[in-house]
Amino acid sequence: MSAQIQSKRLACLLSLIAVSVNIASCTAGHTEIGKVSLVGAGASFPEPLYQQWLLDYNQQNPNVKINYQAIGSSAGVQQLIQGTVDFAASDVAITAEQAANIKRGVIALPITAGSIVLAYNLSNVPSGLKLPRQVYTDIFLGKITNWNNPKIAVANPGINLPDLPIKVVHRTDGSGTTSVLTRHLNAISPEWKNKVGAGKSIEWPVGIGANGNAGVTAQIQQLPGAIGYVEYSYANRNKLRVAALENKSGNYITPTPESTAKTLEAIKLPAKNLIGFNPNPAGTQSYPIVTYTWLLTYRQYEDSVKAQELKNFVNWVLIKGQKSSLELGYIPLSKEVVVQVQAAANQIAQ
Structure with missing residues (x-):
């Protein structure tokens, strides 16, 4: 075989390798498109339920990764104020004073109870x-x-x-x-x-x-x-x-x-902020220490994809995730509260 033919074949092989690499690179890059990561932190009260939700949601939505750290309600709210998380969780929602420190606004969503x-x-x-x-x-x-x-x-x-x-x-x-x-x-x-x-x-x-x-x-x-x-x-x-x-x-x-x-049943959530609590319920068969726990989101997100994915997750929790509440010892939201939370979540904007 002449040196000229060998040279042409080598050039052709190198060209094919280059094309293959380019195709692989493009494919890998395309796979990454659509992947979203969300980070949350806060209350340990709902943490077992959150972890179950995140596991189930990720299995159904593999391109969405949501991480939640149970560091306590106070620390979670503080991180939301500082802007270092995408959402927080708190068993007492958020005070007006704390909310005033969040420039992007905040929405309190009761997500389960216990x-x-x-x-x-x-x-x-x-x-x-x-x-x-x-x-x-x-x-x-x-x-x-x-x-x-x-x-x-x-x-x-x-x-x-x-x-x-x-x-x-x-x-x-x-x-x-x-x-x-x-x-x-x-x-x-x-x-x-x-x-x-x-x-x-x-x-x-x-x-x-x-x-x-x-x-x-x-x-x-x-x-x-x-x-x-x-x-x-x-x-x-x-x-x-x-x-x-x-x-x-x-x-x-x-x-x-x-x-x-x-x-x-005796705790009514006001439409203005969905935050309600009764420290001394009157029902004859009522257990005396009960609370909702709230997922706190920004009202305005800089990243439109994150905003949409967070809304998707909240909606999934309200429709499909509530069945896990009772299984883990929490209380599913009533139909009335679900409707209230869905309306509030729809106000998340970008």
């Missing part, structure tokens, strides 16, 4: 220990310090309460869960209101601190005699014993999806 339970670690005491309002307030005040206290015993005849110190476990991070609990304590106890007050972060009279709902759950599991507050889903998944709390009607109510739903 109860805050008092979980305890008493090996010989079954779930459903009755705690009167004054008793659980005094436990958090540090005034009742042992499980065989007469005030606990009188509400639970027939139960052999241990002679064991009560170890209160509370949140250390800025927490919407803490805010919901302490707003309830404010509503039922003038002493608590005057001495401690309500907020995402408070000075606890007694107790051991832990980070997030997961951290409080872990501490309760590890400490005999512990009692702490967590979202129902965490207690349910980790098989923690939970107390039946005295409600406004004087009935002892165990936290269940049914008793939580009873409370939600």
